Amino acid sequence: MTFKDKKEAKRVVDLYALANKKPLKVKQSDKTRLRYRCEDGCPFVILVSLDGKGSGFKVKTLIEKHTCEDTFTNPRATISSLSQYFKGKMQNNPKFKTKDMR
Numbered sequence: 001m002t003f004k005d006k007k008e009a010k011r012v013v014d015l016y017a018l019a020n021k022k023p024l025k026v027k028q029s030d031k032t033r034l035r036y037r038c039e040d041g042c043p044f045v046i047l048v049s050l051d052g053k054g055s056g057f058k059v060k061t062l063i064e065k066h067t068c069e070d071t072f073t074n075p076r077a078t079i080s081s082l083s084q085y086f087k088g089k090m091q092n093n094p095k096f097k098t099k100d101m102r
Contacts (some may be wrong), residue, residue: 003057009048010017011084017076018085022066024076042068 003009013036017024028035032099033049034057045092090096 001059002051004055005035006034006048006057009057011081013046013048014076014078014081015085017074018081020066021070021072022068023071023074029047038066039068042066044068071080 001011001012013024013034015035016022022038023043024036024038024046026034031064035045035047038044043063044045044066045061045063046059048057049060050056051058070090086096
């Protein structure tokens with residue numbers, strides 16, 4: 001999976017964390033890479049770094065397995081990530097109810 005810039009990669013990982021109810025935390029971030037991990041003991045990790053062959057960022061490491069429980073407090077739940085998440089849902093279903101946002 002490739003992204004045009006680091007901002008887009010962050011947005012996609014935030015949406016993944018929200019959709020799957022996982023408390024992902026940034027473990028390493030600089031100009032060329034971004035690493036997310038889950039809770040202690042959970043093997044999940046994703047490393048997105050600058051693609052050496054072209055412009056943009058690419059997923060270099062992805063271990064999708066989670067051994068943690070779903071969470072109700074999510075550090076990825078920011079105003080911008082929540083607005084992006086619900087924007088897509090409301091555009092696909094105009095009769096989307098407020099109580100379904102939980």
